[in-house]
Amino acid sequence: MPSTRQDAWTPDEDLLLAEVILRNIREGGTQLQAFEEVGRQLSRTPAACGFRWNSHVRKQYKAGIEHAKNQRKEGKKPGAYPEKNTPQNAVEKEGEEQEIEEGKPSFEFQSIISYLGQLYELAENSASNANGQKQLLERLEELEIENERLLAELNRVTEDYHSLMEILEKARAMAIGKDGAPQIQQKVKFQVDKFGNLERIE
Structure with missing residues (x-):
């Protein structure tokens, strides 16, 4: 069974x-029958079709509605319908006509509940997406701070x-004699003075 559509x-x-x-x-016919027929064709609920009709399309x-009503009245002349004109049929037809003429939504209560449930799920999903976006922004800020810390650490290590x-x-330069040859035969000692400079000990 195809999933129920909720798009525009x-x-x-x-x-x-x-x-x-x-x-x-x-x-x-009745509005409910029409809503169910359209719902099957468009994969929408009868409640959604009824809501769309009454809130947007009907006005x-x-x-066209008046013209269709006139056509229905012309068709209800004696001999226009083959079914038996029993009192029960007359009551049912009268109830159906009243539903359509008054423009009242005739869809079932359960369909309304289902449609409202779908709207609630959409609202929840929207709120969940907003929370997820907020968490991602917070995480991005944390990563930016961590990146700055790592860059500072890299600069310190580079220095x-x-x-x-x-x-x-400097040590290499001091270890080489005046003639440019390395002084291998004698040990060369170095120390760091109080200013952090390297100096050779004679």
């Missing part, structure tokens, strides 16, 4: 809804590296 209505869907409703009016087809390389270069 298109003009073509509104037109289909109006055509089915007007046909049901002409043929003496655009006032002239320490350059300082160490300078000390090693």
Whole structure:
């Protein structure tokens, strides 16, 4: 069974809804039958179809509704319908006509509850998405702070590296004799003074 749609209505869907409703009016059907028929074709609930009809589409087809009512009345002349004109049929038809003429939503209460449940789920999903977005923004801020800390640490390590390389270069220069040859035969000692500078001990 296809899942129930909850997306926005298109003009073509509104037109289909109006055509089915007007046909049901002409043929003496009920709104509920029309809503169920449209719902099956569009994978929507009868409650959603009824809500769309009464809140948006019906006011655009006032002239069409009156014309369909007139066609139905012409069709109800003696001999127009083949079924028996029993008192029970007359009561049922009268009730159906009254539902359509008054424009009252005739869909079942359970369908309304189902439709409201779908709206509630949509609202919950929207709130959940908002909370998820807030958590992602908070996590992004934490990562930015951590990135700044790591960059500062990298700069400090880089400075320490350059300082160490300078000390090693000075030691190498001091270890070489005046003639440019390494002084291998004697041990060379170094110390760091109170200012952090490397000096050779004679």
